[in-house]
Amino acid sequence: MKITKVCCQGCGADLQVDETVRYVTCNYCHARLEVVHDPSVTHTRLMEKLEKSTERMADNLRVIELQNDLARMDREWEQRRENFMVTGKHGHRSLPTTAGSAVGGLFAAVFGVIWIGAAGSMGAPAPFVLFGVVFVGFAIFSAVNGASKANAHQSADALHQRQRAEIIRKIEAARRE
Numbered sequence: 773m774k775i776t777k778v779c780c781q782g783c784g785a786d787l788q789v790d791e792t793v794r795y796v797t798c799n800y801c802h803a804r805l806e807v808v809h810d811p812s813v814t815h816t817r818l819m820e821k822l823e824k825s826t827e828r829m830a831d832n833l834r835v836i837e838l839q840n841d842l843a844r845m846d847r848e849w850e851q852r853r854e855n856f857m858v859t860g861k862h863g864h865r866s867l868p869t870t871a872g873s874a875v876g877g878l879f880a881a882v883f884g885v886i887w888i889g890a891a892g893s894m895g896a897p898a899p900f901v902l903f904g905v906v907f908v909g910f911a912i913f914s915a916v917n918g919a920s921k922a923n924a925h926q927s928a929d930a931l932h933q934r935q936r937a938e939i940i941r942k943i944e945a946a947r948r949e
């Protein structure tokens with residue numbers, strides 16, 4: 773056992789500590805000290821300060837953790853958005869809107885009705901007339917499907933925005949600490 777002399781960083785008192793001891797409490801001011809063995813000199817560091825920097829590090833980790841959560845949430849949302857998309861005329865995927873679905877459906881249905889009328893008045897064979905009926909049915913189905921996807925997307929988007937805002941609020945709170 774080797775005794776070494778150190779100076780208390782709290783009150784400046786000389787303390788004698790065992791060289792193998794890592795932490796010590798000052799006999800005079802009761803400060804909690806960390807004994808630091810540098811190559812040239814052994815000195816003490818106030819534990820309170822040490823704890824503070826550890827706390828700050830934990831806060832930084834918390835911020836990083838939250839930022840990762842946020843990034844993951846955004847990625848997942850990008851993937852989930854696929855489910856709300858509809859395939860357009862040229863094969864590209866896009867998010868439907870309620871108005872767009874209604875207008876598109878209406879145009880298609882009107883086209884189908886005109887087709888039925890024209891085919892009927894020209895005395896076209898039954899399959900031609902039937903095509904118009906199927907077309908109108910498909911137009912209505914697409915419009916309803918698009919509108920319901922648009923609604924589902926809107927509420928899912930609102931939820932995602934709320935969750936984002938919550939995490940951002942937590943990040944800001946962790947940064948302020």
Ligand SMILES: [Zn+2]
Nearest residue numbers: 780783798801
């Ligand atoms: Zn002291």
